[in-house]
Amino acid sequence: MKVLIKNSNVVFDDCVKKKDILIENKKISKIGESLNEKDSVLVNGDGFFCMPGFFDVHVHLRDPGFLEKETVETGAKAAAKGGVTSLCCMANTKPVIDSLEHFKLLEEKIKKEKINIFPIAAITKNLEGKELVNFKELSSKVFGFSDDGFFVENSKLFKKAMEEAKKINIPILSHCEDTFLLDDEASESVAIAKTIALCLLTNCPVHICHVSTKDSIMLIKAAKEMGVKITAETAPHYFMLTEEDAKGKDPNFKMNPPLRKKEDRAAVENAILDGTLDCIATDHAPHEKENKKDFKTALNGVIGLETLFSSTLTNFYHNKKTSLSFIAKILSKNPAKILNIKNKGEIEIGYDADLVLVDINKSFEVKEKDFISKSKNSPFIGKVLKGKVLKTFCGGELIHE
Ligand SMILES: [Zn+2]
Ligand SMILES: [Zn+2]
Numbered sequence: 001m002k003v004l005i006k007n008s009n010v011v012f013d014d015c016v017k018k019k020d021i022l023i024e025n026k027k028i029s030k031i032g033e034s035l036n037e038k039d040s041v042l043v044n045g046d047g048f049f050c051m052p053g054f055f056d057v058h059v060h061l062r063d064p065g066f067l068e069k070e071t072v073e074t075g076a077k078a079a080a081k082g083g084v085t086s087l088c089c090m091a092n093t094k095p096v097i098d099s100l101e102h103f104k105l106l107e108e109k110i111k112k113e114k115i116n117i118f119p120i121a122a123i124t125k126n127l128e129g130k131e132l133v134n135f136k137e138l139s140s141k142v143f144g145f146s147d148d149g150f151f152v153e154n155s156k157l158f159k160k161a162m163e164e165a166k167k168i169n170i171p172i173l174s175h176c177e178d179t180f181l182l183d184d185e186a187s188e189s190v191a192i193a194k195t196i197a198l199c200l201l202t203n204c205p206v207h208i209c210h211v212s213t214k215d216s217i218m219l220i221k222a223a224k225e226m227g228v229k230i231t232a233e234t235a236p237h238y239f240m241l242t243e244e245d246a247k248g249k250d251p252n253f254k255m256n257p258p259l260r261k262k263e264d265r266a267a268v269e270n271a272i273l274d275g276t277l278d279c280i281a282t283d284h285a286p287h288e289k290e291n292k293k294d295f296k297t298a299l300n301g302v303i304g305l306e307t308l309f310s311s312t313l314t315n316f317y318h319n320k321k322t323s324l325s326f327i328a329k330i331l332s333k334n335p336a337k338i339l340n341i342k343n344k345g346e347i348e349i350g351y352d353a354d355l356v357l358v359d360i361n362k363s364f365e366v367k368e369k370d371f372i373s374k375s376k377n378s379p380f381i382g383k384v385l386k387g388k389v390l391k392t393f394c395g396g397e398l399i400h401e
Contacts, residue, residue, distance in 0.1 A: 002022065003022075004035060005021045005023070005357065006044055008050040009048070011324045013329070015325065022040065028347065045357055048357050051083075051332070052351075053356055054082070055332050055339075057088045057233060058281035058282060059087045060285045060286065061093075061117075064095065065094025069287055073112070075087075075286075075305070080400035082307065085355075085356070086344060088120050089106075089117055098121060098126060098127075098133045100141065107119075120144040129147065135170075143341070146174065151191045153178075162198055162202035171205040173209055174206055185213055192216050196228055199228050208231070217267050217271045220277070224276065234272065234281075236315070238257075240379075241253070242262050251292040254299075269315070272316070273316075278335075279335045289376070303373050303376070303378050310364075310366075310388065312330070313387035317387070328346070354393065356390075357393075361386065363386045364384070
């Protein structure tokens with residue numbers, strides 16, 4: 001089936017131009033003016049913007065094992081609604097994705113979904129930080145390795161993991177939090193410093209998860225200037241909110257790392273704009289109501305797939321800090337690059353037809369009842385965001401409208 005998206009403002013890597021886009025055999029086959037194609041389904045893009053599908057490198061689908069929070073199916077639907085056509089799912093499920101046998105439990109489910117799901121395997125067996133997984137055995141199935149939720153404290157083991165990952169050229173995604181400094185903000189930067197030093201030693205590609213403090217950013221910036229092979233992400237809550245927003249003790253403002261000070265929020269925002277941070281990921285971490293009742297006892301984590309685009313657009317584009325091309329870079333192009341995924345993240349002839357049609361000026365209030373994720377723990381409930389995903393195409397197929 002052919003699809004022809006007419007007259008949308010196409011967000012390219014370096015400019016925005018009104019064009020028609022023809023989709024054939026799951027790929028973008030033509031980009032031009034006044035395209036006509038027999039037997040194609042017409043989509044009117046007039047007045048709207050067409051962007052590359054968003055790529056979220058940090059998602060917890062909770063499947064297998066925690067199906068009351070989310071499933072591969074509900075997570076994929078939430079992603080499609082948010083314009084996320086590709087995502088990486090973390091390994092801290094039950095069982096942990098630390099072997100081919102456990103991976104099979106996930107593989108069956110992933111195959112059924114229409115979005116692209118790139119699984120991440122654990123670095124250590126059962127995330128215990130004691131014994132490495134079999135990197136080689138998993139290399140044909142997964143796109144990254146991460147003990148997300150935990151930092152690999154044993155430096156010797158972490159170094160060995162980087163050496164293994166380097167051999168197969170698959171990145172390590174590091175949850176940086178020094179376990180012995182948990183209540184201290186420096187917990188993050190100390191773990192990042194250690195990660196950078198090991199990365200320098202092994203030359204393994206390492207991606208740093210959910211960066212939230214100004215000290216962390218200083219270290220990442222210095223490391224990049226030294227040529228260390230690292231990339232880094234932050235999440236919308238770290239540039240939209242501060243610890244003051246959590247003062248109401250709403251459990252939906254409880255996540256790990258926690259919300260930080262005003263200076264940290266500003267540093268995160270600047271680091272996105274100057275390229276120190278490469279992309280925005282959600283760390284989508286669904287929890288059922290039962291575990292989000294009271295701030296003290298609530299589990300860490302917030303959902304994010306359905307608000308990723310709107311929050312990023314509101315904060316960076318509508319506040320006149322950057323262009324739409326830059327938004328596409330941090331939500332689509334850079335994430336695909338970090339994970340070594342070819343033909344995704346940009347609107348170019350020959351690229352996969354993972355596209356979103358968005359209304360950048362549509363404002364809406366985030367409401368609990370509108371989330372299609374199985375969990376509703378969003379810190380943005382009640383906030384007005386500007387920019388809405390109208391249609392999501394993945395591999396040329398319309399998967400959300
Ligand atoms: Zn984490
Ligand atoms: Zn996470």
